[in-house]
Amino acid sequence: xxxxxxxxxxxxxxxxxxxxxxxxxxxxxxxxxxxxxxxxxxxxxxxxxxxxxxxxxxxxxxxxxxxxxxxxxxxxxxxxxxxxxxxxxxxxxxxxxxxxxxxxxxxxxxxxxxxxxxxxxxxxxxxxxxxxxxxxxxxxxxxxxxxxxxxxxxxxxxxxxxxxxxxxxxxxxxxxxxxxxxxxxxxxxxxxxxxxxxxxxxxxxxxxxxxxxxxxxxxxxxxxxxxxxxxxxxxxxxxxxxxxxxxxxxxxxxxxxxxxxxxxxxxxxxxxxxxxxxxxxxxxxxxxxxxxxxxxxxxxxxxxxxxxxxxxxxxxxxxxxxxxxxxxxxxxxxxxxxxxxxxxxx
Numbered sequence: 001x002x003x004x005x006x007x008x009x010x011x012x013x014x015x016x017x018x019x020x021x022x023x024x025x026x027x028x029x030x031x032x033x034x035x036x037x038x039x040x041x042x043x044x045x046x047x048x049x050x051x052x053x054x055x056x057x058x059x060x061x062x063x064x065x066x067x068x069x070x071x072x073x074x075x076x077x078x079x080x081x082x083x084x085x086x087x088x089x090x091x092x093x094x095x096x097x098x099x100x101x102x103x104x105x106x107x108x109x110x111x112x113x114x115x116x117x118x119x120x121x122x123x124x125x126x127x128x129x130x131x132x133x134x135x136x137x138x139x140x141x142x143x144x145x146x147x148x149x150x151x152x153x154x155x156x157x158x159x160x161x162x163x164x165x166x167x168x169x170x171x172x173x174x175x176x177x178x179x180x181x182x183x184x185x186x187x188x189x190x191x192x193x194x195x196x197x198x199x200x201x202x203x204x205x206x207x208x209x210x211x212x213x214x215x216x217x218x219x220x221x222x223x224x225x226x227x228x229x230x231x232x233x234x235x236x237x238x239x240x241x242x243x244x245x246x247x248x249x250x251x252x253x254x255x256x257x258x259x260x261x262x263x264x265x266x267x268x269x270x271x272x273x274x275x276x277x278x279x280x281x282x283x284x285x286x287x288x289x290x291x292x293x294x295x296x297x298x299x300x301x302x303x304x305x306x307x308x309x310x311x312x313x314x315x316x317x318x319x320x321x322x323x324x325x326x327x328x329x330x331x332x333x334x335x336x337x338x339x340x341x342x343x344x345x346x
Contacts, residue, residue, distance in 0.1 A: 033132060037070060037095045044100040048110050048121065059122040059155070063107060065139040067098035069127040071159060072199040074271040075226055078126050080263025089263045090270075094199070097133055104142025111150040120178075121147065121154045130160030132199070141166055148173035155180035157223060159200045161209050167216060174218065182221040183210050186256075187232035188244050195275055196228070207248035214249040222248075225256035227301050229286055229293060230279050238304055246312035253314050255305040257298050261291045 027039045049062050068082060072094040079089040087096050100106075110116060123129050129140055144166055147154050154177070156163065163170075163181070173179050187193070188203045200206075213220040222245045227233050232241070245253050260268055265287075273280055286293055 029136070034070075037097060039133065039136075040096065040098045041101045042098060043102045044106060046110075047100065047103050047106040048116075051122075051125075059120055059125070061119050061121045062125050063103070063121055063123050063129075063143065064126045065100050065103040065129055065137075065143065066127050066131060066133060067100075068093050068096050070094060070097065070132050070199045071128055071197060073197045075196065075228070075258055075260070075264055075268045076127075077259065077261045077264045079267055080261060081126070083263065090267050097131075099133060099137050100139070101137065103139050104146060107143055108146040108149075111146055111152055118150070118152050121152060122157070123154065124157035128158055128160055129156065130158040130162040132160075132162075134160070134162055141169055144169040144173055148176060151176040153178040155182070157182045157184060159184045159197070159206060161201045161205055164209060164212055167213070167218075170218060171216070180221070181213060181218060182223050183207070183250075184223045184225050185241070185245065186224055186226045186228065187237060188241050189232060189237060192228070192231055196231075196271075203244070207244055210245075210248040210250050214251075219251040220249075221252035221254065222250040223254050223256060224305060225254075226258035227255050227305075228258050229297070230282060231276070233301060235304065238301075239308055242305060242308040242312055242314070246309075246314050250314055253305065253309045255301050257293045257301050259291045259293070260287055265291070 025041050027041065028034070028037070029039075047063055047065070049064065051060055051062055067085070068087075069076065069078070076093070079093045082089045082093045082096070085098070087093070111118075123143070129143075134140055140163075144154075146152075148169065154173070156179075158181075170179060170181070183206050185203050185206050190202070193200070193203055207222075210220045210222060224241060224245065227238075232238075242253060269280065269283065272283060286297070292298070
């Protein structure tokens with residue numbers, strides 16, 4: 001994406017209380033890709049965040065240089081976080097993007113602190129660090145360089161193809177620490193993609209990322225997420241998705257069924273009412289007990305995908321923790337996930 005010579009409008013934030021005293025400025029860009037999108041540039045006070053309930057997660061620390069996401073996935077669990085800023089969790093989440101412009105320097109300071117002990121840092125677990133805004137703000141090269149220079153292990157989960165821009169940095173980091181890369185591809189149905197993930201690269205382009213990384217010696221797993229009940233979960237659809245993932249050379253595939261937390265649930269159900277009204281009652285029954293589909297349904301999907309993965313020669317991996325991409329020697333396959341664990345994904 002070209003950012004040179006874009007018409008730019010900027011102004012000091014009028015409502016600094018919205019984000020606190022650290023707001024720098026608010027910008028809009030007069031380009032087709034960003035028409036209607038506002039960027040709020042802030043100088044964050046911290047960048048490494050501890051994950052709530054970390055004992056149940058495969059990672060304890062995260063870095064999120066952005067809040068809000070132009071991917072505009074209708075199911076995104078992170079929508080609720082925009083309400084903490086008094087912003088709308090629907091269209092506001094898709095179009096009001098908070099950019100932590102000092103993220104690289106803040107991370108470097110954190111990693112150099114004597115109180116930091118080099119724990120694994122996960123990125124892309126809240127919103128995508130390679131969403132379109134990254135083409136303009138270029139925060140990830142500085143973040144990866146800081147992690148490389150401190151030999152700090154990390155993982156990245158993304159739906160974005162822009163990660164290929166940082167291929168050399170990822171290789172350098174992988175020479176000194178453990179690095180895991182996963183791409184999220186829940187389905188390969190084109191019509192479903194256009195309506196449910198309108199701001200993302202097409203599934204085949206994401207799988208091209210997996211293929212490209214593999215050709216450069218970087219093993220990449222795929223989180224098959226979300227599997228959307230009644231829309232992407234029939235056996236033929238699951239087979240087509242796993243087959244495409246295998247053809248791309250993925251090192252692992254991990255299915256995760258759609259979960260609908262408050263904030264995301266209302267937005268998704270409104271979309272469902274417009275696009276597939278005949279499914280509304282079925283969803284109300286399936287998700288009657290909360291944000292997650294019943295365990296029997298999760299187990300069924302997991303079993304089907306793992307059987308297909310075995311058929312196509314892909315090994316399963318622990319959800320949310322991609323395999324390291326710097327193997328000094330061949331590794332044994334990681335164990336399959338037999339439980340219904342659901343993680344927070346993009």
